[in-house]
Amino acid sequence: MNIIFREIRAHYKGLIGWSAGMLFLVIAGMAKFSAIASGGQQAIQLFKTFPKPVLVIAGINGLDVGTAIGYFGVLYLYILLLATIHAAMIGAEIISKEERDRTSEFLYPKPISRSKIVTEKLIAAIINIIILNLITTVSSILAVSFYAKNFSNNNMILTLMIGLFIMQILFFALGSVLAGVFKNPKLPTVVATAILLVTYIIWVIVDLNSKLDFLKYVTPFKYFDASVIINDGHLDPLYIALSSVIIVIFITTTYIFFNRRDLKV
Amino acid sequence: MNIFWQELRFNRRTTIIWMVAFAFGIFSYMSLYTAFSHDVSQSMKLLQGFPPVVRAVLGIRIESFFTVLGFFGYMLTYLWLIGSIQAMNLGTGILSKEISGKTADFLLSKPISRFKVLTSKLAAALVIIIATNIVFVTASYFSAEVFKTKDFDVTVFALTCLTMLFIQLFFLSLGFLISVLVPKIKSVLAYSLPIVFGFFIIGMLDSVIGAENARYLTPFKYFDVGYIALHSAYEWRFLLTEALVVIVCVVVTYIIFTRRDIQAPV
Numbered sequence: 001m002n003i004i005f006r007e008i009r010a011h012y013k014g015l016i017g018w019s020a021g022m023l024f025l026v027i028a029g030m031a032k033f034s035a036i037a038s039g040g041q042q043a044i045q046l047f048k049t050f051p052k053p054v055l056v057i058a059g060i061n062g063l064d065v066g067t068a069i070g071y072f073g074v075l076y077l078y079i080l081l082l083a084t085i086h087a088a089m090i091g092a093e094i095i096s097k098e099e100r101d102r103t104s105e106f107l108y109p110k111p112i113s114r115s116k117i118v119t120e121k122l123i124a125a126i127i128n129i130i131i132l133n134l135i136t137t138v139s140s141i142l143a144v145s146f147y148a149k150n151f152s153n154n155n156m157i158l159t160l161m162i163g164l165f166i167m168q169i170l171f172f173a174l175g176s177v178l179a180g181v182f183k184n185p186k187l188p189t190v191v192a193t194a195i196l197l198v199t200y201i202i203w204v205i206v207d208l209n210s211k212l213d214f215l216k217y218v219t220p221f222k223y224f225d226a227s228v229i230i231n232d233g234h235l236d237p238l239y240i241a242l243s244s245v246i247i248v249i250f251i252t253t254t255y256i257f258f259n260r261r262d263l264k265v
Numbered sequence: 266m267n268i269f270w271q272e273l274r275f276n277r278r279t280t281i282i283w284m285v286a287f288a289f290g291i292f293s294y295m296s297l298y299t300a301f302s303h304d305v306s307q308s309m310k311l312l313q314g315f316p317p318v319v320r321a322v323l324g325i326r327i328e329s330f331f332t333v334l335g336f337f338g339y340m341l342t343y344l345w346l347i348g349s350i351q352a353m354n355l356g357t358g359i360l361s362k363e364i365s366g367k368t369a370d371f372l373l374s375k376p377i378s379r380f381k382v383l384t385s386k387l388a389a390a391l392v393i394i395i396a397t398n399i400v401f402v403t404a405s406y407f408s409a410e411v412f413k414t415k416d417f418d419v420t421v422f423a424l425t426c427l428t429m430l431f432i433q434l435f436f437l438s439l440g441f442l443i444s445v446l447v448p449k450i451k452s453v454l455a456y457s458l459p460i461v462f463g464f465f466i467i468g469m470l471d472s473v474i475g476a477e478n479a480r481y482l483t484p485f486k487y488f489d490v491g492y493i494a495l496h497s498a499y500e501w502r503f504l505l506t507e508a509l510v511v512i513v514c515v516v517v518t519y520i521i522f523t524r525r526d527i528q529a530p531v
Contacts, residue, residue, distance in 0.1 A: 014455070021459065021463060021466065024466060081462075085462070089454065093452060097451070189454050193458065201290065205293070208297055
């Protein structure tokens with residue numbers, strides 16, 4: 001339990017920063033909606049005729065930005081990016097930081113098994129992730145209902161937020177598996193964020209070019225695509241299953257590799 | 266000069282990865298233009314039916330909106346974002362790595378003034394950024410030439426591409442400043458990513474504090490592709506704002522770094 005508390009204390013400042021950024025994103029984003037909804041009907045009509053690449057790049061492909069939930073779907077992509085970057089970084093950092101800060105020789109000789117240390121660290125990271133997700137959920141519901149009068153589709157926001165949570169855990173698991181495998185303690189964070197940005201770009205490219213549709217399994221951003229979720233009204237069970245399998249594999253691999261590794265001192 | 270070369274050597278691999286990523290990304294994006302230019306005729310017709318006032322409000326100019334330049338412009342914001350991360354990583358890392366890598370006492374006890382250490386490092390960072398931009402401009406120009414359907418204005422194109430350099434310089438100098446303000450940077454990305462994304466999100470504030478005021482707050486709004494296409498020039502007030510930020514950051518970095526008490530690792 002000590003490690004959990006220790007890690008939460010070590011990360012609370014960062015978490016406050018990320019939460020502030022998230023609050024800011026949600027509020028500033030929704031504030032824009034009231035401007036669009038009040039005067040931009042003509043613009044929205046025009047958007048509908050735009051060729052697909054423009055819509056994809058603007059992040060509004062398949063979303064009706066004239067409605068509150070459609071507009072929130074656009075914002076959702078930015079929320080996803082922010083939250084997954086946080087998750088990937090914390091997953092990679094929490095495991096690798098002892099070696100980076102040269103404190104591994106202090107921590108790992110303690111009479112606790114390595115598995116237990118990793119477990120406690122992962123729990124601490126997941127607590128951070130849950131807090132960020134809750135802050136996002138609450139602020140989204142409040143901001144949407146504040147800026148869009150008569151909005152009652154809170155269930156849809158909750159569904160999107162469950163998608164967000166799965167994405168967070170997925171990238172957190174990616175960060176942790178990289179930290180478990182790589183010997184250089186600085187690489188995991190860099191590689192995890194690079195993979196994140198690349199999968200994001202793949203998501204854009206898949207939408208741009210339908211011939212590349214088979215790539216949709218490669219990028220998690222496709223698993224929880226706001227336009228699909230909003231049109232279907234629910235998350236795709238296939239992708240939930242796929243994410244769960246990936247998460248389990250990543251976390252298991254983290255334990256296997258980290259337990260066998262010759263730690264740097 | 267040794268420090269300068271050492272920094273170039275140290276950053277060589279990372280820089281090449283960035284360059285390849287840029288060139289590959291730009292080329293594969295621009296390759297979609299051919300298909301795109303076929304799809305646009307309907308939108309063109311509809312746009313022409315709009316009253317000019319509405320078009321002005323939407324910031325759409327028929328002449329440039331569907332050209333190869335306009336198409337490049339949609340992508341530019343994202344390229345800026347990526348380029349900013351590179352510049353910010355470089356700026357934040359180049360000084361702080363001596364402290365986090367516990368080599369500061371080794372470097373600073375050499376018979377070179379701190380002023381010179383800093384200057385060599387800044388020069389190396391500048392060279393890396395300029396080299397990246399050369400690759401960036403070449404790749405963009407090459408892709409635009411290959412996939413264009415009509416000739417485009419080379420001056421406008423050059424100005425559009427060069428915005429990358431200005432944005433990178435902004436984040437490079439900000440990175441320098443951060444690296445002397447924060448006592449010990451354990452992970453460069455932990456600073457660079459939130460700061461770059463923070464500035465990106467600030468751009469959304471325009472609806473709250475007014476579009477024009479908000480533009481001063483973030484380099485991502487200093488350069489307006491539409492304005493460049495129309496006037497073949499940048500907006501001076503934002504260029505000045507940028508210059509001011511860069512100069513202040515660099516000067517403060519010099520002042521702090523030359524006086525700072527840097528402790529030898531235990």
